[in-house]
Amino acid sequence: MRMEVSHTFAICAYKESAYLEECIQSIRKQSLKTNIIMITSTENDFLKGISDKFEIPLYINRGERGITQDWNFAYQKANTDYVTIAHQDDVYFKDYAKYVVKYLEKQGDALIYFTDYAEIRDNKIIRSNKLLRIKRLMLYPLRFSMFWGSRFVRRRILSFGSPICCPSVTLVKKNLPSIIWEKGFRSNEDWEAWEKISKMRGKFIYNREILVGHRIHEGSETSIIIKDGVRTQEDYIMFRKFWPSFIAKILTRLYAKSEESNQI
Template sequence: MNKFSHVFAVCAYKESPYLADCLQALKDQSAPAQILIATSTPNAYINKMAEKFEVPVFVSGRESGIGRDWNFALSCAEADFVTIAHQDDIYLRDYLQSIEEYNRLAKDPILFFTDYGELRNQKEVYDNRLLQVKRKINAFLKPRIFWHSRFMRNRTLSVGNAICCPSVCIHKSKFPDFRFDETMTCDLDWDAWSRLAKEKGSFVYIPRPLMLHRIHEGSETTNQLEEGKRFAEDLEMFRRYWPRPLAKMIMKKYATSTDSNKISG
């Protein structure tokens, strides 16, 4: 069996106070981790963190943007599998080891994704309404027999995006030309999974919380919700799966779930 080849590509933006925690968590993985930093906003702080944790920094020559930054991070990683790590988030100790273990079980994996918790006001949260809903949706992909089912993964994606983006490990060598849609600002991850769901291979769900997604006032998710950017793209995504009237009905119900991303939630 070939050696499992994986890179954590950390997207660093400006001067996040949480970057050190993210890098430390990656260094503390129970399996040896290869790590890089990718940024479109180079600065002394990022260089200092890179030096402290002994990881290379790759600088994009393009203007900052979520899709552009993710695509750049993906392009920097020379490995079969890539996790685009978000600078504010924490990866639990067994994240990488679990990906390796499930890779041995999976048939032709497209991507892996895990259950997750949240970090709110420095507290770990593993149970709230949003997490409960996502686990119920993802439960349909929990049985190994359904990993390879295009029908099942498309049905789960048709009712919303229950896949936590920073938990995803993409099989880059299987899709070397894969790119996130840079015209989207909110649902580019949902769009990506929707496109990959049509491909032959496995969507592998690991039903263990293996990372913590930080919810805070400066997070891009929170900003998107407050500015109302997400809703037009949500409707566009639902219309891929449902007739317009039904898409609007599902959209209204789906919109209430985003309340869990508010700081006071």
């Protein structure tokens, strides 16, 4: 019974996403059934209707709004050991939850668990492109379980960018603080969180199976942020956590070129 209640998908929903039902359906079709909740700070009839249709509890964040505030709110509303903050535009392949429990039940000191992912463009699943290959290369050391607990290895990986797919991450609540994401970032809130957690004692568990489909489209927050230049500013802030200024500037320019893959 425990395996059925140890994990929660906490869906962060905003306004009226055309992809929300597809996200929910992918979660409902998991080979291991888990808890599902939905949170929003943009309360509306559309989301209430979705909540009623799929019988998913809907929690309204009536406090401070923002991406990080909503993610923290969702994290705190989940009452299970393992929590995945699901993004409304993305999908989870059927064995995602099964592997979460399979890996984490064996690793009592895990901090986060995450998987490889594919991109969804024009409703087509793209399992390999230049950006995905680069991220897989960056994560190569974590294919080996001997490095899961190495703070040195994961900080070296993060010092060159964030190859960790945010919606693929499951957080282990008992080993983490109550606030995961800090205010102030619009684009690199996930990278900032992994950098902070990377300093802690415990494991970053990487499953190289492709278990998440991350949607790239013009309406996504990532695409909007790249267009208005916020991402580049935040990239520099993050690189400065690892490198002196002149190296951080070089890496920021190189990273900006890779972000072109997120443009439609």
